[in-house]
Amino acid sequence: MINEYDVIIIGGGATGAGVARDCALRGIKALLIERHDIATGATGRNHGLLHSGARYAVNDRESAEECIRENMILRRVASHCVEDTGGIFISLPEDGLDFQKKFIDSCHAAGISAEAIDPKEALIIEPSANPKLIGAVKVPDGSVDPFRLTAANILDAKLHGAHVLTYHRVDELVQQSGRVVGVKVTDTVSGEKKEFRATITVNACGIWGRDIAAQAGVKINMLPAKGSLLVFGHRVNNVVINRCRKPADADILVPGDSITVIGTTSTKVPFDECDNMYVTRDEVDLLLREGSMLCPALNHTRILRAYAGVRPLVASDDDPSGRSVSRGIVLLDHATRDGVEGFITITGGKLMTYRLMAEWTTDLICKKLGIDKPCQTAEKMLPGSSESKSCKRTAGGGSQWSCSASSATWRHGDNASKIDSSTAAKRALVCECEQVTVGEVEYAVKELGVNNLIDLRRRTRMGMGTCQGSLCAARAASVMAKAHGCTVEGAKSDLKRFVSERWKGMSAVAWGDTLREGELLCWLYDGVCDLSNDKITE
């Protein structure tokens, strides 16, 4: 591998992937380095809400405007990652209707369409919404799949010449006379040490960006804010339900693919907890209590799992106390800010604005490299999104393989045509809950940079359904082992990591049917598959 690049991007979240793609499209030689898999940080640990911006309209006009602009762009360029569900903001009797007027005016001022509708109409649009609602506003919310979005950006970046290294940890920023000139990394799978050089290094590490910046002697005042969410077993709602009040905990319910997500909480956590997020009992209680105000059906819907992410909130530079927190995009040129050349940090922002963050970053990179090429990411479709959304509706056509064909099209857009379904063996299901075939697993392994079962889950939804891997994990391990040619021991330890990761999310909500499912999971893998020497449930 050539060790000289124009740009090294550290961080494989949506932002890093977006920067890599933007650079590649502008002909800049880019290398992306990620210590785990893509979309493992905050990118993969949020609602998956395609914000209309309405949530921010009252308090943060700038964010609201960014959101609605990006919303419209993503619908176009990332159509296979986005679902146009629409959204409603409901007012409950205890909220009153005072906020609603201000809310609608602020939306309009930010360029967001917001239409007050009759409570009865709201219940027709979304029958699962709390029937006690006294008012509702329709907004252009949607849902977006962060794993697909990141994977599509990575795919396109690679198509245009970018290099991507996952499972590579940055050990050190290489500095020469006040300038960052490259990185020293360790391949965390093989243990091999490598060094790469580039004119510019971009820090796109979310909350972990503080530590990367510190290696260059740069201080960024960040505040880790944990947000916890719950995943429900099926699509309870088909329209995003928000609460029409000042933004608070657990007031957004988003349908995403075959499930529904409620969130979030917001708690400040110490930095040393960022690598090991957990959801507390109080957070689960709060999410359920507030969530059932949006949608009473949540009280009797199976909860699949709980997860939490860390928002990379950045304190303003002129406020050392850290109280004045911005939720907007933070782009730091450390040459002007700190006198460190060749080093840029992009942070803050949100999943919704990942493309804009990448655009700003790449604009700055271009300026520094003296390249005059315009950004194309607002017009150029992501791979998978080039055909119209309507192919989703017709895929399969209700025939024998309709469920898996439709599911694959939903996940990969027009790239689903690359999945081999020519024989019964390729069409055989690995994951029954989410209809992932052998052909799709092989496609993901070949094209989407899958290293292990957990990566495979992010690319295909394998193991994300109601059984949480009970039945599919072993089958997937077998297909993967064949594709990768790995040993029995390797496959087993991969399987163990996968099952343990599934159980971690289930354990926070392990009662009722989820506990029964967990029992079956343990029974199968602890007992039948002889993973018993090391407890799966620990």
Added chain:
Amino acid sequence: MEKQYSQNNFEQCTKCTVCTVYCPVAAVNPLYAGPKQAGPDSERLRMKGAEYYDQNLSLCLNCKRCEVACPSDVRIGDIIQSARIKYSTKKPGLREFTLANTDLVGSVATLVSPVVNATLGLKPVRHIVEGVMNIDHRRIFPKYAFGTFEGRMKKRRKEQAAFSKQVAYFHGCYVNYNNPPLGEAFVKVLNALGYGVQLLDKEKCCGVALISNGFVNQAKKQAQVNLKSIREAQNKGLKVVATSSTCTFTLRDEYKHLLEIENDDVRDNIDLAVRFIYNLLTDGDVKLNFNPDAPRIKVAYHSACHMERMGWTCYSIELLKLIPSVELVCLESQCCGIAGTYGFKKENYETSQAIGDKLFKAIEESGCDYVSTDCETCKWQIEMSTTKKVLHPIEILANSLS
């Protein structure tokens, strides 16, 4: 223990897959994905959109053996049938109309039954029926009776009214149009127990064939008529008793689960003949006098799917055991493959016979004189596919009385 059904019943599924192991269709037809996938798995996906509906759900027999097998109380069969009702875009044709409208076809056929029976017995005719209607030519139709059971009972109204205790009899289409002697056997047994038998004010086909052939609205109308009559009978203090296991199951469970018609108020008052009679005999108030000279017969009992679903197979078995002249063999419980009108359809014929194959062999090997079952369509299938004659337990009971 009381069954536990949550509001999102399909989410109780832990994906253990035991239902698919017990599915008679999945075992013989690879086109059918099996109950777990057709039911709870796909129900989740159908919430994303109608394109997740698989037309092969029509391969489901609605035998409900999946529900019997399920350790998590998931109403798998109901989920599949409801999805068919909600999403199927296939319009029922002439064949479905003819097979489903048992009342209409039956009342015409019983007027001219000698002609109908003779004609449907002819091979060339069966080939024409196959060509026009897609009903397999190898399938043998049940014979129609000359005149209906209802007609026969009209003449016996006074005689039956003389009994101090009364029951209302839901005879079903089969007894009415094809096999009135079964109805008469029921009356004989009930009379011997001191009960007079009356018919419901108005009885329509229970609707099971309408539901499975896609005529849900008509099924709902007929259900309302039947429930009205059953309520009237209940108000008069009468138990409603049926000889057909499928009619009983439809009236008690399918009305509510598939047609979404409330029947909680009368469900417990609808009973199956064998269960009603067994309970009378074991409560000790009444006795039956068996004919000591009745010829000894060996009977092989076949558990119909809907008997299994109701959990009432034991009543038939125990009742048959009470008959001194009967030597009873219990066949391993498995589907015979016909599932009402399913096995008549040309495209299902092979599947239907493949499902029943093990049962047919077991019957031949049992050395029985007769097969007994509570379901009329199992009778057609077994009589067509084996050398044995099939009798309802009530017929065997009636024949053994003094």
